[in-house]
Amino acid sequence: MNNAVFLYSDKLNGLIRTACQRSLEFHFPEFEEQMNAIQLSMIKLCSSRLSKPAGKPIPGDIFISKHSNLVDLTPGFDFINVIFHVVVDEESPDSWTKMTSLNCSIPPYLMNALHVILRLCFQYNITTISLPLFLTSGFHSKKMDSTTRLKKAEMIIKAIKGILTELTTWKGEVLNTIQFLVPSEMDTEELKELSSLVPKCFQIISHCPFD
Numbered sequence: 001m002n003n004a005v006f007l008y009s010d011k012l013n014g015l016i017r018t019a020c021q022r023s024l025e026f027h028f029p030e031f032e033e034q035m036n037a038i039q040l041s042m043i044k045l046c047s048s049r050l051s052k053p054a055g056k057p058i059p060g061d062i063f064i065s066k067h068s069n070l071v072d073l074t075p076g077f078d079f080i081n082v083i084f085h086v087v088v089d090e091e092s093p094d095s096w097t098k099m100t101s102l103n104c105s106i107p108p109y110l111m112n113a114l115h116v117i118l119r120l121c122f123q124y125n126i127t128t129i130s131l132p133l134f135l136t137s138g139f140h141s142k143k144m145d146s147t148t149r150l151k152k153a154e155m156i157i158k159a160i161k162g163i164l165t166e167l168t169t170w171k172g173e174v175l176n177t178i179q180f181l182v183p184s185e186m187d188t189e190e191l192k193e194l195s196s197l198v199p200k201c202f203q204i205i206s207h208c209p210f211d
Contacts, residue, residue, distance in 0.1 A: 060109030061087040062116055082126060086113045088136050104152075106159055110135055118163050122171040130179040131160070133194070146190050153194050157201045 057063075065083045088110070114135070121129055133153055157180075164175065182194060 057087040058109075059087055059089045059107075060113045062113055063087075064120075084117045084120075086110070086117075086135075090136065106135075106155060111159060114159065115163050118160070118175070119167060122167045122174045125174055127175060128177040128179070129175065130181055133157075133180040133182050146193070149190070150193055150197075154197050154201070157197055161201050 063085050065085065067080055067083065118129075120126070133156060134149075135156060160178070167174075180198070182191060186194075
Protein backbone atom coordinates (compact mmCIF):
# COMPACT_ATOMS: atom_id res chain seq x y z
CA MET A 1 0.00 0.00 0.00
CA ASN A 2 1.59 3.23 -1.04
CA ASN A 3 0.73 6.67 0.24
CA ALA A 4 1.27 8.05 -3.26
CA VAL A 5 -1.79 8.76 -4.40
CA PHE A 6 -2.25 11.63 -6.54
CA LEU A 7 -4.21 9.00 -8.47
CA TYR A 8 -7.03 10.11 -6.19
CA SER A 9 -7.70 13.18 -8.23
CA ASP A 10 -10.42 14.53 -10.46
CA LYS A 11 -7.59 15.52 -12.81
CA LEU A 12 -6.40 11.96 -13.42
CA ASN A 13 -7.36 12.02 -17.10
CA GLY A 14 -5.54 15.31 -17.53
CA LEU A 15 -2.50 13.83 -15.83
CA ILE A 16 -2.45 10.87 -18.19
CA ARG A 17 -2.93 13.11 -21.20
CA THR A 18 -0.10 15.39 -20.12
CA ALA A 19 2.21 12.45 -19.44
CA CYS A 20 1.42 10.97 -22.84
CA GLN A 21 2.40 14.22 -24.52
CA ARG A 22 5.87 14.20 -22.97
CA SER A 23 7.17 11.49 -25.26
CA LEU A 24 6.26 9.73 -28.48
CA GLU A 25 4.12 6.61 -28.46
CA PHE A 26 5.85 4.06 -30.69
CA HIS A 27 3.82 0.90 -30.03
CA PHE A 28 0.19 2.00 -29.72
CA PRO A 29 -2.01 4.75 -31.18
CA GLU A 30 -1.67 8.13 -29.49
CA PHE A 31 -3.87 8.67 -26.43
CA GLU A 32 -6.24 11.07 -28.23
CA GLU A 33 -6.65 8.59 -31.07
CA GLN A 34 -7.47 5.82 -28.60
CA MET A 35 -10.04 8.04 -26.85
CA ASN A 36 -11.69 8.88 -30.18
CA ALA A 37 -11.90 5.18 -31.08
CA ILE A 38 -13.39 4.42 -27.66
CA GLN A 39 -15.98 7.17 -28.12
CA LEU A 40 -17.04 5.73 -31.48
CA SER A 41 -17.29 2.25 -29.96
CA MET A 42 -19.43 3.62 -27.12
CA ILE A 43 -21.82 5.27 -29.56
CA LYS A 44 -22.30 1.93 -31.33
CA LEU A 45 -22.61 -0.18 -28.18
CA CYS A 46 -24.77 2.25 -26.22
CA SER A 47 -27.23 2.63 -29.09
CA SER A 48 -28.56 -0.82 -28.13
CA ARG A 49 -29.47 0.43 -24.65
CA LEU A 50 -33.00 1.58 -25.30
CA SER A 51 -33.37 3.12 -21.84
CA LYS A 52 -30.24 5.26 -22.16
CA PRO A 53 -29.29 8.01 -24.62
CA ALA A 54 -27.12 6.68 -27.43
CA GLY A 55 -23.43 7.17 -26.83
CA LYS A 56 -23.80 7.81 -23.10
CA PRO A 57 -21.78 5.46 -20.87
CA ILE A 58 -23.33 4.25 -17.63
CA PRO A 59 -21.70 3.57 -14.25
CA GLY A 60 -19.68 0.38 -14.39
CA ASP A 61 -18.69 0.69 -18.04
CA ILE A 62 -14.97 0.13 -18.60
CA PHE A 63 -12.68 1.34 -21.33
CA ILE A 64 -8.99 0.57 -21.73
CA SER A 65 -6.07 2.61 -23.01
CA LYS A 66 -2.69 1.09 -23.90
CA HIS A 67 0.62 2.85 -23.42
CA SER A 68 4.36 2.44 -23.81
CA ASN A 69 5.40 5.97 -22.85
CA LEU A 70 4.01 6.35 -19.32
CA VAL A 71 6.85 6.26 -16.82
CA ASP A 72 7.01 6.91 -13.07
CA LEU A 73 3.32 7.64 -12.59
CA THR A 74 3.17 5.21 -9.68
CA PRO A 75 6.08 4.73 -7.27
CA GLY A 76 7.76 1.35 -7.48
CA PHE A 77 6.78 0.64 -11.07
CA ASP A 78 8.80 1.76 -14.09
CA PHE A 79 6.13 1.58 -16.76
CA ILE A 80 2.36 1.60 -17.09
CA ASN A 81 1.20 -0.34 -20.14
CA VAL A 82 -2.56 -0.59 -19.61
CA ILE A 83 -5.00 1.73 -17.85
CA PHE A 84 -8.50 0.59 -16.96
CA HIS A 85 -10.95 3.51 -16.83
CA VAL A 86 -14.20 2.87 -14.92
CA VAL A 87 -17.24 5.09 -15.42
CA VAL A 88 -18.78 6.27 -12.13
CA ASP A 89 -21.44 8.80 -11.18
CA GLU A 90 -20.18 10.62 -8.11
CA GLU A 91 -23.05 13.12 -8.24
CA SER A 92 -25.68 10.43 -7.69
CA PRO A 93 -27.29 10.39 -4.19
CA ASP A 94 -26.41 6.70 -3.86
CA SER A 95 -22.84 7.20 -5.06
CA TRP A 96 -20.28 4.92 -3.43
CA THR A 97 -18.30 7.98 -2.36
CA LYS A 98 -21.29 9.37 -0.46
CA MET A 99 -22.24 6.21 1.41
CA THR A 100 -21.47 6.84 5.07
CA SER A 101 -23.32 3.94 6.69
CA LEU A 102 -21.37 0.97 8.03
CA ASN A 103 -24.14 -1.30 6.73
CA CYS A 104 -23.81 -0.30 3.09
CA SER A 105 -22.36 -2.62 0.47
CA ILE A 106 -20.22 -2.11 -2.61
CA PRO A 107 -22.51 -1.08 -5.50
CA PRO A 108 -23.06 -3.94 -7.97
CA TYR A 109 -21.71 -1.88 -10.89
CA LEU A 110 -18.38 -1.36 -9.07
CA MET A 111 -18.17 -5.03 -8.11
CA ASN A 112 -18.84 -6.05 -11.71
CA ALA A 113 -16.25 -3.59 -13.01
CA LEU A 114 -13.66 -4.84 -10.53
CA HIS A 115 -14.39 -8.44 -11.48
CA VAL A 116 -14.04 -7.68 -15.19
CA ILE A 117 -10.75 -5.81 -14.69
CA LEU A 118 -9.19 -8.59 -12.64
CA ARG A 119 -10.48 -11.23 -15.05
CA LEU A 120 -8.83 -9.37 -17.93
CA CYS A 121 -5.58 -9.33 -15.95
CA PHE A 122 -5.77 -13.11 -15.68
CA GLN A 123 -6.87 -13.58 -19.27
CA TYR A 124 -4.08 -11.46 -20.75
CA ASN A 125 -1.34 -12.27 -18.23
CA ILE A 126 -1.12 -8.85 -16.62
CA THR A 127 1.01 -9.64 -13.59
CA THR A 128 1.05 -6.32 -11.73
CA ILE A 129 -1.80 -3.91 -11.07
CA SER A 130 -2.31 -0.77 -8.99
CA LEU A 131 -5.78 -0.23 -7.53
CA PRO A 132 -7.14 2.77 -5.63
CA LEU A 133 -8.10 1.15 -2.34
CA PHE A 134 -11.45 2.94 -2.20
CA LEU A 135 -12.10 2.33 -5.92
CA THR A 136 -13.10 5.92 -6.71
CA SER A 137 -11.66 9.40 -6.38
CA GLY A 138 -12.59 11.74 -3.54
CA PHE A 139 -13.52 8.95 -1.14
CA HIS A 140 -11.54 10.34 1.76
CA SER A 141 -14.44 12.60 2.77
CA LYS A 142 -14.36 14.67 5.95
CA LYS A 143 -17.96 13.61 6.52
CA MET A 144 -16.85 10.01 6.84
CA ASP A 145 -15.01 9.01 10.00
CA SER A 146 -11.99 6.71 10.07
CA THR A 147 -14.05 3.78 11.39
CA THR A 148 -16.31 3.92 8.35
CA ARG A 149 -13.36 4.21 5.96
CA LEU A 150 -11.66 1.26 7.65
CA LYS A 151 -14.81 -0.83 7.32
CA LYS A 152 -15.17 0.03 3.65
CA ALA A 153 -11.51 -0.71 2.95
CA GLU A 154 -11.91 -4.12 4.60
CA MET A 155 -15.01 -4.74 2.49
CA ILE A 156 -13.13 -3.93 -0.70
CA ILE A 157 -10.05 -6.01 0.17
CA LYS A 158 -12.22 -9.02 1.01
CA ALA A 159 -14.13 -8.57 -2.24
CA ILE A 160 -10.85 -8.53 -4.17
CA LYS A 161 -9.70 -11.65 -2.33
CA GLY A 162 -12.92 -13.43 -3.29
CA ILE A 163 -12.54 -12.49 -6.94
CA LEU A 164 -8.88 -13.55 -6.98
CA THR A 165 -9.74 -16.90 -5.38
CA GLU A 166 -12.31 -17.54 -8.08
CA LEU A 167 -10.00 -16.48 -10.91
CA THR A 168 -7.04 -18.47 -9.57
CA THR A 169 -9.19 -21.59 -9.63
CA TRP A 170 -9.99 -20.85 -13.27
CA LYS A 171 -6.61 -19.74 -14.60
CA GLY A 172 -3.99 -20.46 -11.95
CA GLU A 173 -1.73 -17.84 -10.41
CA VAL A 174 -1.24 -14.88 -12.76
CA LEU A 175 -1.22 -11.69 -10.70
CA ASN A 176 2.04 -11.41 -8.79
CA THR A 177 1.57 -7.94 -7.31
CA ILE A 178 -1.41 -5.80 -6.33
CA GLN A 179 -0.52 -2.31 -5.19
CA PHE A 180 -3.24 -0.64 -3.12
CA LEU A 181 -3.20 3.14 -3.40
CA VAL A 182 -4.58 5.40 -0.68
CA PRO A 183 -5.41 9.14 -0.60
CA SER A 184 -2.35 11.30 0.03
CA GLU A 185 -4.09 13.29 2.79
CA MET A 186 -4.58 10.21 4.95
CA ASP A 187 -2.77 10.50 8.28
CA THR A 188 -0.14 8.04 9.50
CA GLU A 189 -2.27 6.35 12.14
CA GLU A 190 -5.10 5.62 9.75
CA LEU A 191 -2.62 4.37 7.18
CA LYS A 192 -1.24 1.92 9.74
CA GLU A 193 -4.74 0.66 10.49
CA LEU A 194 -5.41 0.16 6.80
CA SER A 195 -2.10 -1.60 6.24
CA SER A 196 -2.96 -4.10 8.98
CA LEU A 197 -5.98 -5.22 6.94
CA VAL A 198 -3.85 -6.75 4.20
CA PRO A 199 -2.24 -9.55 6.24
CA LYS A 200 -5.61 -10.19 7.89
CA CYS A 201 -7.29 -10.77 4.55
CA PHE A 202 -4.40 -12.23 2.54
CA GLN A 203 -1.71 -14.72 3.34
CA ILE A 204 1.65 -12.98 2.99
CA ILE A 205 5.00 -14.66 3.36
CA SER A 206 7.05 -11.67 4.47
CA HIS A 207 6.43 -8.29 6.01
CA CYS A 208 5.19 -5.62 3.58
CA PRO A 209 6.69 -2.15 4.06
CA PHE A 210 4.35 0.82 4.01
CA ASP A 211 5.33 4.39 3.26
